[in-house]
Amino acid sequence: MNWRRAGLAALFAVPVIGLFMYGLKQDPREIPSPLPGKPAPLFSLAVFAPGQPPLNRPIGDTVRLADLRGQVVVLNFWASWCMACRDEHMSLSEVAREYAGKRVTFLGSLYQDVSSAGTQWIAQMGGQSYPSVQDPLARTAIDYGVYGVPETYFISVDGRIAHKITGPADPNLVRQVVDSLLAAANIAP
Amino acid sequence: MRRAWGWALAVVIVAGVTARGQQDTSTIGVPTVLTPRSAADSVLDARTSAVASQLRCPVCQGLSIQDSPSELAQSMRSLVHDQLAAGKTPDEVKAYFVSKYGEWILLAPKPHGFNLVAYAVPMLVVLGGGCVIVLAVRRWTGGVAHDGVGGAA
Numbered sequence: 268m269n270w271r272r273a274g275l276a277a278l279f280a281v282p283v284i285g286l287f288m289y290g291l292k293q294d295p296r297e298i299p300s301p302l303p304g305k306p307a308p309l310f311s312l313a314v315f316a317p318g319q320p321p322l323n324r325p326i327g328d329t330v331r332l333a334d335l336r337g338q339v340v341v342l343n344f345w346a347s348w349c350m351a352c353r354d355e356h357m358s359l360s361e362v363a364r365e366y367a368g369k370r371v372t373f374l375g376s377l378y379q380d381v382s383s384a385g386t387q388w389i390a391q392m393g394g395q396s397y398p399s400v401q402d403p404l405a406r407t408a409i410d411y412g413v414y415g416v417p418e419t420y421f422i423s424v425d426g427r428i429a430h431k432i433t434g435p436a437d438p439n440l441v442r443q444v445v446d447s448l449l450a451a452a453n454i455a456p
Numbered sequence: 457m458r459r460a461w462g463w464a465l466a467v468v469i470v471a472g473v474t475a476r477g478q479q480d481t482s483t484i485g486v487p488t489v490l491t492p493r494s495a496a497d498s499v500l501d502a503r504t505s506a507v508a509s510q511l512r513c514p515v516c517q518g519l520s521i522q523d524s525p526s527e528l529a530q531s532m533r534s535l536v537h538d539q540l541a542a543g544k545t546p547d548e549v550k551a552y553f554v555s556k557y558g559e560w561i562l563l564a565p566k567p568h569g570f571n572l573v574a575y576a577v578p579m580l581v582v583l584g585g586g587c588v589i590v591l592a593v594r595r596w597t598g599g600v601a602h603d604g605v606g607g608a609a
Contacts (some may be wrong), residue, residue, distance in 0.1 A: 298514065300560045379527045405531040412556040414514030414528070 298413050300431050307340070307422040308410035309333055312400035315382035316375070316389050321367050324398040328373060332422070338370045339448045340422035341441065344408055345395050345399075346380040347388035349416045358438035359419075360396040364447075370424070370454055371445055375399030378408050379417045421445065424452040504537040507546045511536070512554055512563050520563055 311331040312410040317323045324330065332340065343359060363373035374397060377385045382401050389395045402408055411420055411428075421430040421444050432446045449455070508522035513529045521529040521536075532553075539549045553561045566572040 298560050299558055301555065384573060405528065406535065408530075409532060409535055409556060412558075413499070414557070 278417060282345050289371075298414055302412055302420075302428045303431055305428055307420070307426055307428045308407070310402075310410070312376065312402055312407060312408045314398045315377065315401045316386055316395060318398035319394055319396050322363060322373065322397045330398070330400050332426070335372050335422075336426055337424050338372050339424060339445055339452075340419045341371065341373045341421075341445065342376060343374070343410070343420065343436070344376050344378045344411070344413050344416050344418045344420075345401075346378045346416050347379075347384040348380065352417045353392065353419055353420075355435035356395070357443065358394075359436055360394070362438050362441050365442075366445065367439040370449070370452075373397035376402050376407060378402060378413065379405055398406040421448060423448050424454070500541060501535065503540050503546065504533065507536050507540065507549050508533050510550065510563055512561050514557065514561070 268395060300323075309332050311329050311333075314324050314328045315325055317326050337384075341363070343355075359373070366373070375395065377399055385399060389399070405413075411418075415433070416436060419432040419436045419441070420428055421432075423429040429448055432440065505522055509520045511521045511528060511532065513519045513521045513524035513532075515526050515528050516524045519529075521532045536549055539552065540546070543578060544552075551560065565574055567575055
């Protein structure tokens with residue numbers, strides 16, 4: 268009788284324990300994006316932070332993704348209130364400078380923030396080599412499935428989302444992805 | 457008499473929990489309306505709430521974008537509102553969010569494939585629990601005198 272009871276208890280307990288163990292191995296904050304491989308959602312957003320020469324664009328200028336066909340686009344969502352954005356800021360700015368003159372466009376998109384705070388933050392951080400745009404109501408961020416900043420999207424020359432980095436972008440990984448996208452398009456990195 | 461007190465206590469607990477649940481959902485995430493609104497606006501607001509309460513807030517733990525006060529949830533609610541106003545159906549709006557965030561964004565998973573487990577297990581547990589209760593009650597009451605099952609315990 269005791270063996271039967273123990274068996275019955277095990278029958279219920281083992282699947283539950285198994286389920287909990289599986290759950291513990293998952294990162295609840297890691298949301299798999301369905302976007303890589305799909306066409307990048309089009310946007311046209313106004314520049315609020317011009318960036319530095321030679322990558323600069325005038326404030327108020329509209330950046331349209333459709334105009335960037337034929338280029339690799341690195342789209343970085345950031346905010347002045349985001350602590351992790353500080354970690355990637357300098358290296359991302361440097362990597363963008365390395366690709367000046369190549370068919371690569373780096374673009375920052377301000378997420379859930381006001382442009383004055385963004386401008387101030389860039390000044391505090393010692394500048395940003397590439398321009399940043401405003402994203403009113405986070406419409407473009409939602410279109411890209413952004414759920415936290417920083418997030419960096421790599422768009423191939425044919426306008427597809429090729430890769431996504433969640434969290435601070437490692438500069439070597441950025442170079443690696445950009446180079447592979449240039450190589451895939453037969454463009455010398 | 458003792459049993460009656462037990463039932464009364466259970467009813468009070470259940471009523472308390474239910475009332476708390478109702479209070480929570482009614483106070484969180486309801487936008488303050490300051491301008492006079494037409495009946496069409498109210499219908500659209502109700503449809504927005506219905507869709508928003510089925511979509512998961514990406515920056516919260518288990519909250520819908522209807523219930524979350526976070527900025528992202530607010531932006532998502534306004535997007536749901538605008539898409540419904542533009543003539544999209546609730547299913548089309550949900551499909552838009554699924555295409556961006558994956559099926560994860562739906563608070564209730566679609567009932568197919570492995571997802572069926574989420575629907576079947578609670579029902580099985582309730583059924584199993586019901587059986588246990590029936591057996592136990594039988595054992596405690598008349599069953600003892602008739603078949604002597606209670607004696608084995």
